[in-house]
Amino acid sequence: MSTLGEVNLSSYLPLMVVVLMAATFAAINIVGTLLIGPKRPGKTKGLTYESGMNPVGTARKRFNVRFYLIAMVFLVFDVEIVFLYPWAATYPNLAMSDPDRVIWFWRILFFLFTTVVAYVYGYRKGVFRFD
Amino acid sequence: MIERLSLLYPEIVLFLGACLVMVIGLSPKREVRSLCGFASAGSLLIAGLLAINTSAGNTTPLPGLLPYVKAILAGVGLLLVLLLSGVVDRRDEEEIAAGRRAFSAMRSNRAEFHAFFLFSLMGAMLCATADDLIWLFLALELTSLPTYVMVAVSTRGTRAQEAGVKYFFLGALGAGIFLYGFALLYGGTGSTNLAQIARELARQGAAGDINPIAMAGLMLAVVGVSFKIAAVPMHFYTPDVYQGAAAPVSAMLAFVPKTAGFVTILTLVSCAGWSYGFVDGRDVYGAGFALPAELRIALWVIAALTMTVGNVMAVLQTSIKRMLGYSSVAHSGYMLVGVLAGAAAGEESGYSFAQSGVAAVLFYLLVYGVGNLGAFAVLASMERRNPDGELVEADEFGDVRGLCRSSPLAGWTMVLSALSLLGLPPLLGFFGKFGLFSAGIAAGDYALVVILGLNSAIAAFYYLRLVAVSLLDEPQGSTYAPTTILARPLAGAVSALGVIVLIAFAEPLMQAATKAGRVAPMTLGVSPEGVRRAQTTELPEPGTGDRGAPSGAPAPEGEHDGAGH
Numbered sequence: 001m002s003t004l005g006e007v008n009l010s011s012y013l014p015l016m017v018v019v020l021m022a023a024t025f026a027a028i029n030i031v032g033t034l035l036i037g038p039k040r041p042g043k044t045k046g047l048t049y050e051s052g053m054n055p056v057g058t059a060r061k062r063f064n065v066r067f068y069l070i071a072m073v074f075l076v077f078d079v080e081i082v083f084l085y086p087w088a089a090t091y092p093n094l095a096m097s098d099p100d101r102v103i104w105f106w107r108i109l110f111f112l113f114t115t116v117v118a119y120v121y122g123y124r125k126g127v128f129r130f131d
Numbered sequence: 132m133i134e135r136l137s138l139l140y141p142e143i144v145l146f147l148g149a150c151l152v153m154v155i156g157l158s159p160k161r162e163v164r165s166l167c168g169f170a171s172a173g174s175l176l177i178a179g180l181l182a183i184n185t186s187a188g189n190t191t192p193l194p195g196l197l198p199y200v201k202a203i204l205a206g207v208g209l210l211l212v213l214l215l216s217g218v219v220d221r222r223d224e225e226e227i228a229a230g231r232r233a234f235s236a237m238r239s240n241r242a243e244f245h246a247f248f249l250f251s252l253m254g255a256m257l258c259a260t261a262d263d264l265i266w267l268f269l270a271l272e273l274t275s276l277p278t279y280v281m282v283a284v285s286t287r288g289t290r291a292q293e294a295g296v297k298y299f300f301l302g303a304l305g306a307g308i309f310l311y312g313f314a315l316l317y318g319g320t321g322s323t324n325l326a327q328i329a330r331e332l333a334r335q336g337a338a339g340d341i342n343p344i345a346m347a348g349l350m351l352a353v354v355g356v357s358f359k360i361a362a363v364p365m366h367f368y369t370p371d372v373y374q375g376a377a378a379p380v381s382a383m384l385a386f387v388p389k390t391a392g393f394v395t396i397l398t399l400v401s402c403a404g405w406s407y408g409f410v411d412g413r414d415v416y417g418a419g420f421a422l423p424a425e426l427r428i429a430l431w432v433i434a435a436l437t438m439t440v441g442n443v444m445a446v447l448q449t450s451i452k453r454m455l456g457y458s459s460v461a462h463s464g465y466m467l468v469g470v471l472a473g474a475a476a477g478e479e480s481g482y483s484f485a486q487s488g489v490a491a492v493l494f495y496l497l498v499y500g501v502g503n504l505g506a507f508a509v510l511a512s513m514e515r516r517n518p519d520g521e522l523v524e525a526d527e528f529g530d531v532r533g534l535c536r537s538s539p540l541a542g543w544t545m546v547l548s549a550l551s552l553l554g555l556p557p558l559l560g561f562f563g564k565f566g567l568f569s570a571g572i573a574a575g576d577y578a579l580v581v582i583l584g585l586n587s588a589i590a591a592f593y594y595l596r597l598v599a600v601s602l603l604d605e606p607q608g609s610t611y612a613p614t615t616i617l618a619r620p621l622a623g624a625v626s627a628l629g630v631i632v633l634i635a636f637a638e639p640l641m642q643a644a645t646k647a648g649r650v651a652p653m654t655l656g657v658s659p660e661g662v663r664r665a666q667t668t669e670l671p672e673p674g675t676g677d678r679g680a681p682s683g684a685p686a687p688e689g690e691h692d693g694a695g696h
Contacts, residue, residue, distance in 0.1 A: 103136075117150040124157035126236045 069127045076118045083111065138185060138260055141178035141201050142253050148174020149249040156242020159234050161227065167245045168618075172212045174249065179205030182256075190262040192329050192401040192650060199493060199647030200259035200394055207386055207500040208252050210629075212245075213622035214379040214508050218285055219244045221522070221616075240284050247277030248383070255391035258398075264313045264323040267395060271309070271359065274391040275302050278384060285377035287521055294375025301368045302358060309355025312348045319345025329402040332423075341403070341423055350429055352399055359392025360463040361456075363436040370448070373456035378524050379619070381452060382507035385459045386500040393463075393496060396470055397489055400426065401650055404473060422473065430471050435582050438464030442589040450526050454593055455506055458552065461590060462499050466492045468583050469567045472574035484566060484641040486573040489648030491566030494641055498551070498563030501629045505548030506597075508623030509534070509541045513611040525611050528596070533606030538613050540620055544627040545601045551630035553594035554587060559630040562637045566644075 048055045087108050094101045122128065148170060156167045182201030219240040226232045254273030261267040279302060283295025317323050319342040320331040335341045358365035373381040404422035422430070441461030448454040472488025484490050513525035513534075525531060535542030551560035564587065571580040613620065633640065 114150070117153065121153045121157070121242075124154060124236055 066130075069122075073118075073122050073127055076115060076122075080112070080115045084108070135190075138197060139257075140185065141182040141205065142256050142260070144174055144178045144181060145249050145253040145256070148178075149246040149253070152249065153242050153246040156245060157236045157239060159236075161224070161234075164224075164234075164239075164241060167241055168212055168216050171245045171249055172209055175205050175208045175212060175252070178256075179209070191325055191398060193398055193489070193648070195647040195649045196394060196397070196493075197259045199643050200390065200496075201256045202643075203493075203497045203500065204252055204255050204387070204390060207497070207504065208248075210501075210504055210622050210626055211248070211379070211383050211386070213618045213625070214382060214504065214511060215244075215248060216618040217614075217616040218377050218379050222287075244281060244284065247281050251275075251277040251281075251383075251387050255387050255394070258391045258394045261395075261398065262325050264317060264325070264328075267325075267398065268306075268310055268313055271356070271391060271395060272306060274388055275306070275359065278380075278388060281380050282372060282376040282384070285380040286375075290375045291377070294372045297368050297375075298372045301365070305355045305358025305365050307355070308358075309352045312351030312353070312355055315344050315348030316352060317348070319343075319348055325398060325402055332403050336403075336423060341425075346423065346425055349399065349403055349426055353396060353426070353429065353433075356392050356395050356399070357433060357437075357463075359388045360396070360466075361389065361460045362433055362463045362467065363440055363460070364433070366437065366440070366460045366463075369460055370444075370453040370456040373459070374450055374452040374526070378452065378507045378511035381455070382504045382511075385455070385503050385507070386496075389459070389463065390496050390500070393466060393470070393492055397492065397648075400430070400470060400473065401489075422471070427471065430467060431576075431579060434464050434467035434471060434579060436464070437461070437467060438582060438586040442586045442593075446589060446593050448593075449528060451506075451510060451528060451531065451597065452526050454597075455503065458590065458593070459503070461586060462495075462503075462552075464586070465564065465567055465583060466495050466499075468571045468576075468579055469495065471576060471579065472567075472570035484645045485569040487645055487648045488567070488570035488574060489650070490641070490645040491563075491570040491648075493647050494566050494644040495563040497640065497644075498559050498630075501626050501633065502548050502551040502560055505544050505623050505626035505630070506552065508619055508626060509545040509548070512541050512614050512620040512623060513538075514614050515610045515612060522614075528600050529607075530609060530611050531597075531601045532604045532609060534601040537606040537609065540624055541613065542601045544620070544623040546598050547627040547630055548623075549594045549597045553591055557634070559633050559637065562634070562641070566641070 087104070091101075091104055091108075094104060151174070152167050152170050155163050155170060158164050179202055182198055182205055185198045185201065223232070223238060227234055251274050254270050254275070254277075257270035257273060258267060261270050279295055279299040282298050283292050285291050313323075316328065320328045320335075322328055322331065332341055332345060335345070354364055357363070358368075361369045373384065376384065400422065403426055438461050441457050441459070441464055445454045445457035445461060448457060469488035469492035472491070484494075509531065510525050513530060514522045517523045531542075531545060533542075534545060547558065551558040554560040554564035568580060568583065571577075571583060
């Protein structure tokens with residue numbers, strides 16, 4: 001257990017080198033393109049870049065509320081997968097005789113159950129009704 | 132691992148209850164939907180019973196907190212479920228019952244409302260179980276996030292939405308501040324584990340001074356959490372939010388986040404002081420107080436300002452909800468006196484209720500929760516239709532004029548709740564305040580006790596005004612009528628009964644609070660002598676120790692040194 005005052009800062013030297021390298025790389029690239037790159041500005045090139053879409057119309061456009069609902073349902077399942085991966089990677093490494101094995105198993109089942117509840121809730125709420 | 136899990140059974144039950152409520156609240160069948168409240172109450176009842184039977188934890192500086200805090204949360208939570216009935220979807224349900232409209236799951240809020248309530252209580256319970264800063268942060272946010280939504284949907288119209296937005300942004304600010312504090316605390320002590328933080332802080336304190344980074348972290352954490360308890364630097368939202376939200380939701384805001392906040396403050400402060408301040412039989416922070424001086428001064432100023440600002444502003448209000456909001460601020464200030472007193476004279480005290488500030492705070496949380504709920508229940512029980520056909524709750528002093536004559540149940544509920552909140556001797560509130568006063572005196576903090584007394588006098592002004600308006604005045608053509616939701620006056624009546632009946636149980640409740648407020652003995656000293664002391668000194672059980680007689684003065688440092696020399 002060490003506090004901030006007691007940490008030997010020289011152990012952070014490699015990190016400092018990486019940060020310096022990253023900064024230098026970025027700086028060289030920007031300065032390099034400014035100096036030797038060809039410059040042919042155009043109207044389309046000067047537009048705001050937004051995922052390849054042409055930014056037309058007002059920015060205060062209202063999205064269909066379904067967009068947010070789908071996004072949230074997606075998040076539920078996406079996050080579930082994120083948590084499943086480390087579990088799946090660790091679980092086989094537990095010894096067969098390990099008493100924690102059962103707990104680990106039920107724990108992930110409980111977690112999956114919460115996702116099922118979220119799914120049932122979304123279904124009841126009408127999130128999946130596209131009419 | 133599995134034995135740690137048993138500490139979480141109440142939370143798990145609440146979580147399952149929330150899952151159930153979330154699904155059945157969206158049923159197209161009206162009868163199934165109306166089971167929401169019963170399902171919430173059922174899960175709270177089971178959680179409360181489980182909480183009473185939970186053994187104390189062993190990983191936090193305040194191991195006894197957990198059964199007591201969970202039990203009072205479940206108990207007052209049951210009353211809140213009663214009070215919260217009919218807050219959302221009332222008009223929709225009436226139209227559906229009349230056959231004017233079909234049920235639409237998208238428009239219904241009932242399932243979420245009840246589930247969020249359970250989630251919030253679960254978060255508050257998790258605060259009491261927390262033994263790690265990250266856990267503590269997540270639990271605090273779980274307490275608060277559902278309440279933002281509950282405020283915003285509690286009534287129709289822009290006022291509740293405004294309150295919800297204000298509450299959300301200031302809540303986010305508070306969360307940011309205490310999260311930054313937690314980060315600095317980690318930086319200054321090298322651990323997120325509370326027991327290890329406590330040991331490290333004691334080591335630093337004994338070696339000279341606490342690391343400034345850790346101290347800044349503690350300060351920021353306390354200031355950030357004062358949003359949850361509505362203490363002075365972060366109290367500005369209180370009147371607006373309490374007025375904008377429906378009265379039942381305000382009653383909940385005054386209890387659940389406040390309990391979570393005080394549990395957090397007690398846990399954090401216990402890491403830095405009280406028994407941990409007394410290492411090796413010596414008050415390592417000096418000045419006769421077991422808290423580090425910087426933290427002590429900060430808490431002292433916050434407590435004094437919170438009491439005074441809350442009470443003075445409450446006197447000036449014409450709206451009862453705003454007045455109760457400011458009085459909620461003031462009550463937080465009273466409780467901070469108990470936080471400052473802490474386990475009074477260090478590790479060897481804390482087994483007598485009259486000496487332990489922690490016990491006083493824990494007991495006062497229950498007292499305040501019960502009394503406050505009654506006052507808000509009365510406001511929620513009186514309503515009238517505004518020109519738009521919406522039901523509006525009573526809010527101004529004029530709305531409760533002569534209430535004891537026009538509707539005696541609501542009137543007497545108001546009288547008893549106000550008198551209990553004031554701390555009038557025979558009622559429950561008196562016992563709560565008595566604990567805070569005696570703990571403050573036992574800690575020798577006379578200046579703060581005087582401020583507490585003066586503030587109680589100011590509080591008498593507006594509470595007695597509330598009593599006088601409802602008891603002595605004649606009813607004057609009030610347009611308010613008792614609500615058709617009978618659960619609300621019932622919740623009020625139960626809480627009014629509570630401030631009387633619980634007096635009979637004050638003794639066991641105080642003992643439970645004393646047990647809950649016991650600080651774990653230090654397990655790691657700083658010197659060989661300190662280690663030996665920590666191994667040999669155990670806290671005696673309440674009432675069994677030969678030092679059971681309460682003594683006003685903090686124990687001198689030489690008193691326990693017999694074994695050491």
